[in-house]
Amino acid sequence: MDVVIAPLVSSTFNNCKSDLKVKEAGCYSLPVIASDFGPYKEHPSDGVVTAYGHKGWIERLYQAYEGKLNRAANAAYLNEEGDLHRVNLDRIAALSEILVAR
DSSP: OOOEEEOOOSOHHHHTOOOHHHHHHHHHTOOEEEESSGGGTTSOTTTSEEEOHHHHHHHHHHHHHTTOSOHHHHHHHHHHHTOHHHHHHHHHHHHHHHHHHO
């Protein structure tokens, strides 16, 4: 089974990272297992499955291997997050607002 993992440890550097892995996974409708930290903490549990500590990571990876992750819920959320066309339209709208405000 294909799954995207984003293991992060608590650090200032990692706290400044983006949730790029979620966007990438959304492009391919792949489930995401991530540390409950930094950019991944903000996603709902049906979109990104979080893991706590070594034991938690082992449990989540076994769940992925055995097909027990809620792939349908992951896919629905991640397809929305990975819609790069929508993301780019949002960026264009934001930039347009900034330019008009000048």
